[in-house]
Amino acid sequence: MxxxxxxxxxxxxxxxxxxxxxxxxxxxxxxxxxxxxxxxxxxxxxxxxxxxxxxxxxxxxxxxxxxxxxxxxxxxxxxxxxxxxxxxxxxxxxxxxxxLKRLNSLEIDDRHMFAVVGPGVIYSQLLEEAMRRGLYTTTPGGGSQASVVANHLTCGFSPLNYRTGFAERRILGLEWVAPDGELVRMGSLAMQDDPFWGEGIGPDLRGVLRGYIGWYGGMGIVTRMAVKLIPFQPERLVPSGISPETALEFPANRIRWFNITFPTREDLVEAMYSIARNEIGAAVTKVPVFWRYIARAKSKEHFWEMWEAPGKEEEIKNSHILRVLLVGYTSEKHLEYEIRVLEDIVKDLGGQFRPTKQSDESWLKNADSVGMWWMTGGYASIEYTIDTLDCGVRGGEYLAELKTQCTPPLMPDYGDPGWFQMGELGHVGYLEFLTYFDPEDSEDNIHKVDEWYYVTGPKKDIEIGLYNGFTLQESPVYLSGPAYGPNFHLWMDRLKGAYDPRRISNPPWPADVDEVIEKVDWLERDW
Structure with missing residues (x-):
């Protein structure tokens, strides 16, 4: 070939x-x-x-x-x-x-707080330079090795979205090579060689490139993008440890993590709302319980030894731990104030502070997503929902119950309702529900994983009214399309036809999963 x-x-x-x-x-x-x-x-x-x-x-x-x-x-x-x-x-x-790795230019405008990057620039590189200037941005769940441009066009989610906002809101001026080869400059780049602003003359075409999730390369190529940076704090985060056990140590006078146990899930959710109403915090998240076991495990075998110990279902049923990041953005007194507010909220709801390491290896600069894989070898999130926090919590509970029907071959998580968090200072909630499996499992079991991921989960979303941002990655578009919008797939097809009439930009997107179902005999199209 x-x-x-x-x-x-x-x-x-x-x-x-x-x-x-x-x-x-x-x-x-x-x-x-x-x-x-x-x-x-x-x-x-x-x-x-x-x-x-x-x-x-x-x-x-x-x-x-x-x-x-x-x-x-x-x-x-x-x-x-x-x-x-x-x-x-x-x-x-x-x-x-x-x-596109050769397109690796990186410029930072300190005064106006934005960076201009090519698609070859990754988050670790951008954040190293930004933090030297007292600035930062979200490091996504995909890890700091993700492309800044690609991750602003597709996904871009993290607990840090609570303070920094979602990625599509941080896109400023950009250069886009459309699927037919035409060069389109958006935002202030349409008028001058300065990408400081996202809006421009006429309709804002950024919405063509990025809606809820993005096109996964199905709408041409962005070769240059300006992204907004956010004021941080001036103290250096000091690297510590020896690879792979590395972390960034926090300056105690400016940054603090808090792990807090609440009596019930309802109390935990109320604490999240209260923190957002008081506009404190840099991240507010409830992570899956098994992530704590990953953090403690010394090996894959050690993880399974702990995870399969008796009493796990009861432990998870009664485990309601909130993780809160506070940053003294403006001063040390800023951090002291936010700590006092958090202490009052926790006291009112009967929570208890837990011992917490004052370092980070997950989100701030050198995010490490590799640990997600090593306990089973295979991983994919079946869900991310941006809606109200209550919607995300209930959705996680529904999916946890449904998942028992496919466990095994999926890794048991004993009813854990997934990873949910606040976004945009509490204006939205975020749910992500994770799927772990062994890619070396039997063929029949791998087929069951496909069915869970591509058919069972998307059908449950439609049944309970969750709009899943991974719909275009994991769901047959001709199943989910009629259920949402309605008929969002028809609008996508019109846009695709208008900008990519030859259908050559990453085909068969967005009908990838539909193609899989048509080709195999272990997945059935019954819609």
């Missing part, structure tokens, strides 16, 4: 011989068989395949030329940066993979 000689020659003339390959070994490295969200599920096993060639453009102009060549020869293309999700791999034959 390779490109026609005239296509290869045209691409080589754009990027040079050093930055294009169709060597099967190189192409296999981009085939999808690498760790990441959603890997090892049916999407990867059934659809993902090596590209016909890989090209690494070094500028916006080169990206334009590559996309125009793809249009001329009807070559499907897939843009990638840090390659964290299944959708980064081609899912049709003879596709061109466009690796």
């Amino acid at each position: 390779s490109l026609a000689p005239e296509v290869y020659d045209a691409l080589e003339a754009v990027v040079g011989s050093r930055y294009i390959t169709q060597d099967p070994v190189d192409c296999e490295a981009y085939s999808g068989s690498r760790g990441g969200h959603g890997k090892d599920l049916g999407m990867e096993r059934v659809l993902c395949q090596p590209p016909a060639a890989v090209v690494l453009p070094g500028s916006t102009r080169e990206v334009q030329d590559v996309v125009r060549i793809c249009n001329r020869y009807q070559i499907p293309f897939v843009p990638v940066s840090s390659y964290w999700v299944t959708h980064c791999a081609p899912r049709v034959p003879e596709a061109l993979l466009i690796d």
Whole structure:
């Protein structure tokens, strides 16, 4: 499987011989068989395949030329940066993979508090430079190795969204190579070479690129983006430990984590509302209980020894631990004030403060998502819902009950209602419900995992009225589309047809899961 000689020659003339390959070994490295969200599920096993060639453009102009060549020869293309999700791999034959790692420019405007980045820049790089200037942004659940541009266009969720807001709100001016190769400048870039502002003349086209979740490369390529940065505090976070046991130590006079136990889940939820009403905190989150076991475990075997100990269901039923991050953004007295407010809230609701390590290895700069995999080998979130907090809590309880029907092969979590948190100073709640499984399990069991992820879960969402942000990643669009909007899939199809009439930008998106179901005999379409 390779490109026609005239296509290869045209691409080589754009990027040079050093930055294009169709060597099967190189192409296999981009085939999808690498760790990441959603890997090892049916999407990867059934659809993902090596590209016909890989090209690494070094500028916006080169990206334009590559996309125009793809249009001329009807070559499907897939843009990638840090390659964290299944959708980064081609899912049709003879596709061109466009690796954007060379577009790695990074500029920071200290005064106006924004950064201008290329898709090759990852969060760890951005935050290292931003924190030196007293600024920060959200590090997503995907980890600090995620591309800043890609993660603002798709997902971008973290407990830090409580204070920093969701990623789509932090997008300012940008350059977009549309699926037909046309260059579109949005925001203030439409008028001058200054991306400081997101709105521009006429309709705000950022909504074409990012709604609830994003296009996963199905709507062309953003080659340059300005993102808003948020004022932080001036003290340095000091690295400690030896890899892989590393952390960032907090300056005690400016940053504090608090773990708090409440008598009931209702008390915990009320505490979250009260914290938001008082506008304190940098993060307010209830994490799955098994994350605490991951943090304590010295090995995979040690995790399972602790996790399968007797009494786990009762422990989780009575475990109501809230995790709160406070930051003295303006001064030490700011932190002291927020601590006093938090203490009053906890006292009123009968909570108890627990011992808490004053360091971070999860969210602030060098977020480590690798630990999510090692107790089973496979992981994917089946749900993320941005709605009211009450909606998220109830949704987690429904899904926990439903999950018992697929355990095993799913990892037992003993009724834990998932990971829920406050976003945007309490104006929204967020639920994420996690699925762990062993990718080396029997074929029948892996098929059951596919059914849970692609059919059972999405049907439950429709039944109880949860809109799942992962709908476009995990759900058949012709199942979920009619249920929400209604018919949001028809609007997506119209947008896709308008901007990508040849359907060559990361096909068959957004109907990936529908394709899987059509191709296999262990999933049934009954809608």
